[in-house]
Amino acid sequence: MLNSMIKSKKNVLLYLMVTLLPAIVISYSLSIEKIEKYDNTYMSTAQTYANYHANHIDGFIRETVSRLDMLATLIEINPYDLSSVEEVLKRTHEKDVRFSGFYWANPQGDLLIGTNELTSPVNVFDRDYFQKAIKSGSYTISPAHIGRVTGRFIVTIATPVNKSSEVNGVLLASLRIDKIEEFVLNQVEDETIIVMDDTGQTIMQTHSSPIDESSYHYSYDIESVPWSIHAHVQPQENNLFFQVFLTNFGLLLILTHILFLVIQYFLLKKQVKMEKKQNELQKLELVENLAASTAHEIRNPLTGIKGLIQLLSEKYTDQKDQLYFTIIQEEVKRINSIVSELLLLGKPTAHTLKKCCVNDIIKEIEPIIKSEANFKSVHLCIHYSNEELPILCVKDHLKQVILNLLKNALEAVNSGGKVIIYLEQHQNECIIKVIDNGIGMSQDVLKKVFNPFFTMKETGTGLGLVVCKRIVEAYGGKIKIQSTVGQGTEVKLNIPLAIKDS
Ligand SMILES: Nc1ncnc2c1ncn2[C@@H]1O[C@H](COP(=O)(O)OP(=O)(O)OP(=O)(O)O)[C@@H](O)[C@H]1O
Ligand SMILES: [Mg+2]
Numbered sequence: 001m002l003n004s005m006i007k008s009k010k011n012v013l014l015y016l017m018v019t020l021l022p023a024i025v026i027s028y029s030l031s032i033e034k035i036e037k038y039d040n041t042y043m044s045t046a047q048t049y050a051n052y053h054a055n056h057i058d059g060f061i062r063e064t065v066s067r068l069d070m071l072a073t074l075i076e077i078n079p080y081d082l083s084s085v086e087e088v089l090k091r092t093h094e095k096d097v098r099f100s101g102f103y104w105a106n107p108q109g110d111l112l113i114g115t116n117e118l119t120s121p122v123n124v125f126d127r128d129y130f131q132k133a134i135k136s137g138s139y140t141i142s143p144a145h146i147g148r149v150t151g152r153f154i155v156t157i158a159t160p161v162n163k164s165s166e167v168n169g170v171l172l173a174s175l176r177i178d179k180i181e182e183f184v185l186n187q188v189e190d191e192t193i194i195v196m197d198d199t200g201q202t203i204m205q206t207h208s209s210p211i212d213e214s215s216y217h218y219s220y221d222i223e224s225v226p227w228s229i230h231a232h233v234q235p236q237e238n239n240l241f242f243q244v245f246l247t248n249f250g251l252l253l254i255l256t257h258i259l260f261l262v263i264q265y266f267l268l269k270k271q272v273k274m275e276k277k278q279n280e281l282q283k284l285e286l287v288e289n290l291a292a293s294t295a296h297e298i299r300n301p302l303t304g305i306k307g308l309i310q311l312l313s314e315k316y317t318d319q320k321d322q323l324y325f326t327i328i329q330e331e332v333k334r335i336n337s338i339v340s341e342l343l344l345l346g347k348p349t350a351h352t353l354k355k356c357c358v359n360d361i362i363k364e365i366e367p368i369i370k371s372e373a374n375f376k377s378v379h380l381c382i383h384y385s386n387e388e389l390p391i392l393c394v395k396d397h398l399k400q401v402i403l404n405l406l407k408n409a410l411e412a413v414n415s416g417g418k419v420i421i422y423l424e425q426h427q428n429e430c431i432i433k434v435i436d437n438g439i440g441m442s443q444d445v446l447k448k449v450f451n452p453f454f455t456m457k458e459t460g461t462g463l464g465l466v467v468c469k470r471i472v473e474a475y476g477g478k479i480k481i482q483s484t485v486g487q488g489t490e491v492k493l494n495i496p497l498a499i500k501d502s
Pocket of ligand 2: 404465
């Protein structure tokens with residue numbers, strides 16, 4: 001119960017770590033990155049608009065000023081002939097709608113004539129723009145103010161008229177801001193353009209709706225007038241961050257879930273593998289315990305049975321009885337061999353290991369294995385090593401290993417087949433190979449051959465290779481099998497050599 005609760009908590013944690021958390025973190029940082037890109041794009045759009053309109057207004061003002069300069073040059077010819085000056089101003093006023101009026105002031109600031117009638121005498125001497133125009137000798141522009149006649153924003157451009165480096169008078173022109181606004185409106189797309197004078201007063205705005213806080217803003221100063229232009233670009237998408245975040249989050253959630261499933265799959269696979277291994281170990285442990293406790297008990301009565309059958313077979317010489325006795329003896333022999341293997345499975349490490357030379361051990365069993373091979377008409381070849389191959393082992397156990405492997409090889413080949421036993425030293429190891437050209441094994445069978453009781457034979461116990469592995473590993477060695485169906489099998493044992501004089 002506690003275990004499963006911990007497991008499910010772990011699973012939830014893994015789920016959060018693999019799916020939700022990375023999805024949130026990655027989509028958040030991706031969204032920030034994308035929003036920054038959007039910001040830069042909108043900002044550069046606002047900058048382009050601001051620059052564009054600033055240049056246009058600048059051009060407009062410069063063109064207007066150069067017109068006034070031309071007019072001033074005309075007046076310059078005869079500034080004292082007021083009626084002809086008035087005539088020129090009136091004609092220009094009628095033709096050019098940008099101006100709401102022209103005035104001619106003497107150097108003392110008295111407006112002498114104007115295109116709009118002056119009801120009372122007006123003096124502009126104390127006006128800043130007038131003073132500056134007189135002093136600098138070039139044009140000046142007044143701050144924007146509401147025109148008395150038009151009721152709209154106007155600016156006054158003062159252009160001094162000079163005759164032989166002396167100011168003879170000042171041409172004053174009232175420029176209609178609404179005409180500049182019209183000019184700007186013709187060029188505007190979605191952006192909102194606001195023009196402010198140097199006092200911060202808005203003198204024109206292309207869209208009447210209030211400026212949204214989310215809009216992108218860029219401002220420029222216009223060169224020819226002390227005005228600044230502000231371009232506002234409204235992003236097309238609302239809640240852009242959330243839109244981008246949700247899209248990224250959705251996609252990442254799918255990806256991380258796939259990843260989570262893949263991880264789960266591999267974890268499950270690993271767990272199944274571990275459980276299988278554990279099962280095998282338990283099985284082996286059970287066999288070991290069973291072997292240790294019962295093998296001896298079985299062997300003793302078995303010896304009695306064997307002796308008695310021998311006696312009975314001598315007593316009952318009838319041919320049929322003799323057949324039964326041989327079968328019983330064969331079966332007892334089989335039980336005996338199973339019990340011997342069970343005993344080996346018991347605890348091979350419990351025996352004291354002695355230094356023996358593998359070459360000698362094989363020589364000792366050579367007559368038995370040779371006769372077995374002859375009996376099956378199999379060609380057996382033994383390649384001894386030039387070295388002695390001393391290893392620490394229990395002689396009988398190693399013999400058993402070789403016999404088990406040879407038995408398998410002989411069972412795998414047909415008569416006329418070939419089995420080779422190959423001994424050699426490689427670095428600090430003794431190599432024993434048992435090679436046959438028999439039926440071979442599929443990969444599926446190969447995976448199972450070391451499982452206790454796995455057998456493909458009718459009379460097999462499935463303990464032969466288990467015993468070999470157990471013994472070889474008890475000597476610190478390894479067992480490896482390579483096999484190809486229809487071609488044969490090679491079983492290779494690597495056993496560490498005994499260090500000299502040990
Ligand atoms: N040299 C070989 N060629 C082909 N198959 C083999 C070879 N050695 C082992 N096998 C396969 O591995 C299985 C397991 O072998 P193992 O020696 O453990 O048991 P067994 O031979 O079936 O029975 P026994 O306990 O009598 O040895 C065999 O049944 C056989 O299918
Ligand atoms: Mg076998």
